[in-house]
Amino acid sequence: MSVSHIVRPLEQSRLIVTGGTSGTGLATALAFAGSGLRTMALIGRNAERGEAARAKVLAAFPDAQVEFIAADAADAMQAQDAVDRAGKAMGGIDILVNSTVAAVVPQLFHLIPIEQLAAIAGEQMIAPIHMCRAAMPWMREQNGGAIVNIASDAGKATTPGESVIGAAMAGIIMFTRTLAMEAKRSGIRVNAITPSLIEGTIAYHRTMGDEFSNKLFSKAVKMAQLGLTQPEDLAGMIVFLCGPGGARITGQAISINGGISA
Secondary structure: OOOOOOOOOHHHOEEEEEOOOOHHHHHHHHHHHHOOOOEEEEEEOOHHHHHHHHHHHHHHOOOOEEEEEEOOOOOHHHHHHHHHHHHHHHOOOOEEEEOOOOOOOOOOHHHOOHHHHHHHHHHHHHHHHHHHHHHHHHHHHHOOEEEEEEOOHHHOOOOOOOHHHHHHHHHHHHHHHHHHHHHHHHOEEEEEEEEOOEOOOHHHHHHHHOHHHHHHHHHHHHHOOOOOEOHHHHHHHHHHHHOHHHOOOOOOEEEEOOOOOO
């Protein structure tokens, strides 16, 4: 049976990467370009880092069309404006990747100041929700698209120090699964990637640089007997999920963690 919705070849697809200026987001942009995709928009808060990321993609793939749009996806109006600007510049949106998980260092719940709780939970979770809402009309109009939200295994497994972080990550996972149920009627696939430690990222260095979280995650490092996850590991899975090979995969939350949870 053939698919009834549009699944464009990567060479014809138009991509938005939120948080695409460093780490997993930038690795994902480069992986898509390496797979033939040539039209993309990188969204991030830091203009200097954004222009550097854009230059890095263009240095590797000079024929690519790469836009950088400075925006904070946690702000609803900035998220909407960024998506609309990207969609107009590219002539549509086929793929949205939300790599917006902030680098929050784990901390025991009773030690977190009460006034910080709403920010930790809300800001972690709201950015991908905003971006999905802004992008959905573009994808619904063309009867097809693919979305990948990056969350964390903290949303699946209980870890001391990650009570609030884990709640936010579980929220992203459930949001992804529920949106997949709604969006499949419009030919839109929605999946989540849930890593643990991602070596070489800002979050990794902050986590391992803190005394409490270093003790906690040093044990996890030993359990990653297949090797700690690299940004490129996530990028490869994201490219697959958003391409024709992932045409019938939706509503999944896929762990990539080197065996930490196996």
